[in-house]
Amino acid sequence: MTMFNRLPIGAAKPLLVALVFLGLAAIPARAAMAIQEVRTSSGIKAWLVEDYSIPIVTVRFAFRGGSTQDPSGKEGLANLMAGLFDEGAGDLDREAFQERLDDAGAEMRFDAGRDAVYGSMRVLADQKDVAFDLLRLAIEQPRFDQGPTDRVRAQIVSGITAQAKDPEAVAKIAWGKALYGEHPYSRQDEGTEQTLAAAKPSDLKALRKRLFARGNLTIAVAGAIDAGALKRDLDRIFGGLPAEPSLVPVAETAPKLAQEVRIPYDLPQTGLRLAYAGVSDKDPRFFAAYLMNHILGGEAFTSRLWNEVREKRGLAYHIGSTLVNSDHASALVIGTGTRPDRAAETLSLVRAEVRRMTEEGVSEEELEAAKKNVIGGYAVDHLNSSSAIANTLVAIQMEDLGIDYIERRKQLIQAVTVEDVRSVAKQLLSADPAVMIVGAPLEGRKG
Amino acid sequence: MTFEAAAVEAPLGESEIANFLLSNGMDVVVIPDHRAPTVTQMVFYKAGNADEPPGKSGIAHFLEHLMFKGTSKHPAGEFDAKVAEIGGEENAFTSSDYTAYYQTVTPEALGTMMEFEADRMRHLVLTDAVIVPERDVILQERRLRVEDNPEGLLEEETQATLYQNHPYRIPVIGWMHEMEQLDRTDAVAFYDRYYAPNNAILVVAGDVDAGTVWRLADKTYGAIPRGPDLPQRVRPQEPEQNTKRTVVLTDPRVTVPSFEKSWVAPCYRITEPGEAEALDLLAEILGGGTRSRINQELVVKQGIASWGGAYFQGRSLDPSSFTIYGSPRGEATIEAVEDALDAEVRKIIETGVTDVELEKGKNRLVRSMIFARDSQTGMASIYGKALATGSTVYDLEAWPLRVRAVTSTQVQAVARKYLNPDRSVAGYLLPRESATSGDKRR
Numbered sequence: 001m002t003m004f005n006r007l008p009i010g011a012a013k014p015l016l017v018a019l020v021f022l023g024l025a026a027i028p029a030r031a032a033m034a035i036q037e038v039r040t041s042s043g044i045k046a047w048l049v050e051d052y053s054i055p056i057v058t059v060r061f062a063f064r065g066g067s068t069q070d071p072s073g074k075e076g077l078a079n080l081m082a083g084l085f086d087e088g089a090g091d092l093d094r095e096a097f098q099e100r101l102d103d104a105g106a107e108m109r110f111d112a113g114r115d116a117v118y119g120s121m122r123v124l125a126d127q128k129d130v131a132f133d134l135l136r137l138a139i140e141q142p143r144f145d146q147g148p149t150d151r152v153r154a155q156i157v158s159g160i161t162a163q164a165k166d167p168e169a170v171a172k173i174a175w176g177k178a179l180y181g182e183h184p185y186s187r188q189d190e191g192t193e194q195t196l197a198a199a200k201p202s203d204l205k206a207l208r209k210r211l212f213a214r215g216n217l218t219i220a221v222a223g224a225i226d227a228g229a230l231k232r233d234l235d236r237i238f239g240g241l242p243a244e245p246s247l248v249p250v251a252e253t254a255p256k257l258a259q260e261v262r263i264p265y266d267l268p269q270t271g272l273r274l275a276y277a278g279v280s281d282k283d284p285r286f287f288a289a290y291l292m293n294h295i296l297g298g299e300a301f302t303s304r305l306w307n308e309v310r311e312k313r314g315l316a317y318h319i320g321s322t323l324v325n326s327d328h329a330s331a332l333v334i335g336t337g338t339r340p341d342r343a344a345e346t347l348s349l350v351r352a353e354v355r356r357m358t359e360e361g362v363s364e365e366e367l368e369a370a371k372k373n374v375i376g377g378y379a380v381d382h383l384n385s386s387s388a389i390a391n392t393l394v395a396i397q398m399e400d401l402g403i404d405y406i407e408r409r410k411q412l413i414q415a416v417t418v419e420d421v422r423s424v425a426k427q428l429l430s431a432d433p434a435v436m437i438v439g440a441p442l443e444g445r446k447g
Numbered sequence: 448m449t450f451e452a453a454a455v456e457a458p459l460g461e462s463e464i465a466n467f468l469l470s471n472g473m474d475v476v477v478i479p480d481h482r483a484p485t486v487t488q489m490v491f492y493k494a495g496n497a498d499e500p501p502g503k504s505g506i507a508h509f510l511e512h513l514m515f516k517g518t519s520k521h522p523a524g525e526f527d528a529k530v531a532e533i534g535g536e537e538n539a540f541t542s543s544d545y546t547a548y549y550q551t552v553t554p555e556a557l558g559t560m561m562e563f564e565a566d567r568m569r570h571l572v573l574t575d576a577v578i579v580p581e582r583d584v585i586l587q588e589r590r591l592r593v594e595d596n597p598e599g600l601l602e603e604e605t606q607a608t609l610y611q612n613h614p615y616r617i618p619v620i621g622w623m624h625e626m627e628q629l630d631r632t633d634a635v636a637f638y639d640r641y642y643a644p645n646n647a648i649l650v651v652a653g654d655v656d657a658g659t660v661w662r663l664a665d666k667t668y669g670a671i672p673r674g675p676d677l678p679q680r681v682r683p684q685e686p687e688q689n690t691k692r693t694v695v696l697t698d699p700r701v702t703v704p705s706f707e708k709s710w711v712a713p714c715y716r717i718t719e720p721g722e723a724e725a726l727d728l729l730a731e732i733l734g735g736g737t738r739s740r741i742n743q744e745l746v747v748k749q750g751i752a753s754w755g756g757a758y759f760q761g762r763s764l765d766p767s768s769f770t771i772y773g774s775p776r777g778e779a780t781i782e783a784v785e786d787a788l789d790a791e792v793r794k795i796i797e798t799g800v801t802d803v804e805l806e807k808g809k810n811r812l813v814r815s816m817i818f819a820r821d822s823q824t825g826m827a828s829i830y831g832k833a834l835a836t837g838s839t840v841y842d843l844e845a846w847p848l849r850v851r852a853v854t855s856t857q858v859q860a861v862a863r864k865y866l867n868p869d870r871s872v873a874g875y876l877l878p879r880e881s882a883t884s885g886d887k888r889r
């Protein structure tokens with residue numbers, strides 16, 4: 001049954017084509033969630049949060065090196081590969097593999113992002129041995145049989161074709177190209193019909209071999225399992241992998257600003273996107289930028305953009321800004337959809353709010369409220385299910401932020417001053433942004 | 448009154464879910480979950496889009512938006528700011544049968560959240576100054592979710608064709624021309640009628656115990672006087688349906704066609720015992736995922752579909768729907784997909800399901816309830832939706848056992864009884880061959 005929400009689900013989520021690492025705040029002091037570091041004799045490391053209240057175990061892991069590792073001309077390979085891990089492994093063909101997975105009551109997923117291939121398994125605790133064996137097989141010996149490969153490829157191609165005339169999809173592709181040019185970040189993760197046609201099972205095998213190693217592997221586990229059992233399981237699942245991956249280096253990049261991209265369509269609403277420079281999450285200015293973005297448009301119901309565009313004027317159903325951080329690029333992106341006849345007005349309102357941020361910065365009160373929000377909201381946003389915990393712990397490890405990070409971040413956030421925010425706002429937002437307009441030409445403007 | 452869960456041998460048996468009534472008639476469910484220091488409160492009002500007066504489509508959802516516009520005690524934005532300050536998450540949603548509001552916060556903040564939520568249950572202040580821009584927001588929402596989206600448009604038209612008399616035919620967001628006319632009087636009338644403790648369900652899931660919830664709820668919600676008793680929710684029911692209907696949407700934005708077919712089917716509240724469970728199993732076996740018949744036959748074996756499946760919407764107040772769907776792949780036609788989907792339905796009607804399929808289907812359904820326990824908001828919403836559509840906590844707790852009891856004969860029987868090909872609605876989403884990208888649509 002269709003539901004209608006006050007806030008679009010996922011509205012505050014990334015609007016740019018890139019993987020996001022949300023800036024992490026701290027959890028309240030009482031949330032003494034115990035994270036154990038588990039290390040096996042063969043050197044495999046994982047973070048574990050033990051919990052027996054529900055009889056399930058969730059494993060999440062990532063191999064660094066995602067679609068950026070697709071060979072040129074074979075874009076979409078990593079994504080295709082991710083779709084094939086449950087299509088047969090070892091001596092089990094597709095049918096046998098999926099039947100066993102189902103009998104074991106396990107959910108297994110693989111996804112390719114730009115910077116990593118992610119995998120996860122969720123299983124009832126008493127069935128974990130069988131399920132983990134299947135996971136090991138999928139990782140070590142995926143078959144990539146011709147039949148399943150052709151079928152999954154055809155499904156992906158069908159998805160690409162289905163989107164070919166969808167203005168949003170067309171815009172997304174154009175936006176990626178405009179911002180990142182020839183860099184792998186401008187690619188569509190799923191590739192194209194042509195590049196996918198070129199992908200052979202041998203290419204898939206080669207890519208898996210390059211990517212799946214212990215040296216670029218990050219693991220987190222949550223649920224009904226203790227450290228001893230986990231050590232044995234980790235060795236069993238991942239122990240057979242080679243020590244080091246073989247990754248192609250990826251250049252650092254930044255979105256190209258000061259440009260306008262127009263995607264003309266006659267649509268009932270006009271999409272607007274603006275991109276500014278961002279800040280790496282390893283940059284000392286990161287939390288100043290994070291709090292600044294939060295006040296500008298990051299927090300759905302209380303941000304300046306929300307208030308000006310939606311609450312006061314009813315110009316949009318959603319409006320938000322987000323810091324987009326990938327391994328090799330960062331950006332600040334604002335996005336909204338509005339009435340065609342008032343799109344020009346909306347765009348100038350957004351630009352005026354951005355200007356106000358560079359000129360006035362934020363007030364002490366706003367900054368305090370933002371700090372409270374991002375500190376207090378950590379558990380709600382990042383730790384409210386086993387999957388969320390495992391995802392968060394993988395992300396923290398991938399950024400190499402340390403096992404005490406959750407506690408430490410609180411102090412880093414608290415240390416941010418109004419001056420820091422003003423300074424970072426000036427640095428990021430004074431530049432002329434990249435702007436994309438999807439829909440009818442703006443009224444009151446030429447072209 | 449506390450619900451006794453111990454009697455039921457079920458995956459949820461250890462959860463000690465509590466269920467009690469406040470003296471003013473507000474129903475309260477507590478689902479303790481101490482894994483993370485967070486708690487979700489959801490307040491469901493038993494009033495959705497199917498309860499709207501004729502000609503006022505969208506008022507339930509519009510009011511949902513207006514509930515954030517402030518009360519005499521807390522001006523607009525204060526509740527949002529409070530939730531934001533403590534880092535909470537909040538939203539609200541409206542469906543045909545209910546409207547719900549929720550916040551996920553740290554346990555310390557639960558009492559404050561209840562104070563705010565209870566305050567706006569009765570003391571909302573609505574002025575034209577907030578009505579007008581917010582109406583623009585919902586019009587914008589309709590443009591985004593429906594007008595701008597071929598799937599959204601087809602879905603709306605299919606519903607309007609599937610139900611001829613029941614208000615489920617009316618879109619939850621509302622028809623554009625009626626939404627444009629909604630005003631303060633409409634909102635206030637809907638609010639006054641339905642927003643009262645005896646028409647509400649509070650679900651609290653998370654790091655709290657039932658005693659604490661009872662104390663906080665009694666102090667906040669409990670202080671609100673009971674509203675007048677609402678009459679039974681009797682909506683116009685469907686007449687006997689004897690036709691096969693078709694809805695076609697061609698749109699220049701569509702490049703790959705898709706197909707769906709729906710039937711009016713009963714719901715958990717109104718059905719012969721075991722029928723809704725059998726329909727859930729039928730949907731699972733027919734089209735519930737990679738192991739389903741539709742996926743195995745159409746996607747894997749015949750290779751004519753890139754995706755396909757089936758679902759049953761049994762958690763509704765009145766009879767809802769059963770749907771099969773699919774999309775052709777490569778050179779296959781949409782007709783081939785439709786024929787193959789029909790063939791799968793026919794096979795079940797004629798020869799039923801195997802014991803192995805049935806057993807595996809049951810395992811998957813029961814397991815999904817255990818996995819669902821991993822999400823606090825997910826659990827709160829499962830319970831809230833079930834209670835708002837006429838089920839009880841006991842029904843939900845006993846559900847796995849009732850699923851286990853379904854026989855293959857029952858699955859075949861519900862397929863035969865409800866999936867009659869001569870009384871279905873088929874929806875086609877088709878490319879507009881002559882148009883090219885960028886052309887004027889519709």
